[in-house]
Amino acid sequence: MKQLLILATTILFAPIYSPLFAQQDIFIEDYLERLENSRDYLILVAEMMPEDKYNFKATPESLSFAENLLHIGFAVDWHSLSLLGGRESRDWKTDTVYKVAEKSKKQMIATINQTFEEAIKLIKEFDTSQLNNKLDYFGLKRSKRQIFLLLTDHITHHRGQMLVYLRLNGLVPPRYVLYQ
Structure with a gap:
């Protein structure tokens, strides 16, 4: 009888919970x-x-092309691995991974690629039951779902600046890739 009750409850509530998951x-x-x-x-x-x-x-107060690139890396690292993944945040003032310093173009691109790979790995394993969990985001309460969205906005913002820098240097940016 107890098993029948459990089965009936499961059948009754499955249509409600299944679409949410x-x-x-x-x-x-x-x-x-x-x-x-x-x-x-x-x-x-x-x-x-x-x-x-x-x-x-x-302009003199702007980030350089390289600084924009590595700033994107820092943001991907912080939003994904720290805010979403729970790892302690890097300190922007003392971090050397995302500072231009004497890094070559090849090294910077490799750093960006590696950072995205780590973020993608974490996101593939992300516990979706945490999407609505709130955390502090510069004094505002934001869900982890919102953190995902804030990260994509941040990437787009700085990449847009880099596209303008290409144009200001007489280069035609690569064709925009849809859905990103």
């Missing part, structure tokens, strides 16, 4: 596709700029 799984699948496309497009942009122009700035 499916939506969360679809969110992660869609997000991963977008993040991978975003990485590929960012690397195309980074490869297009000649290395001798990596220090180019549109």
Whole structure:
């Protein structure tokens, strides 16, 4: 009798819970596709700029092309591995991984690629039951789902600056890749 009650309850509530879990799984699948496309497009942009122009700035107070690139890496690392994954945050002031310093173009692109790979690995294993968990984001309460979205906005923002830098240096950016 108890087993029959459990079975009946499961059948009754399955239609309610199943779409909720499916939506969360679809969110992660869609997000991963977008993040991978975003990485590929960012690397195309980074490869297009000649290395001798990596220090180019549109204005003195702007980030250079290289600084924008590595800032994206820092943001991917912080949003994914720290905020979503729980690893202690890097300190922007003392971190050397995402500072331009004497890094070559090839080293910077490798750093970006590695950072995206680590983020993608974490996201593939992300526990979707945490998507609605809130955390502090610069004094605002944001869900982990919102953190995913904030990261993509941040990547797009800085990559957009890099696209303008290509144009200001007489280069035609690579064709925009849809869905990223």
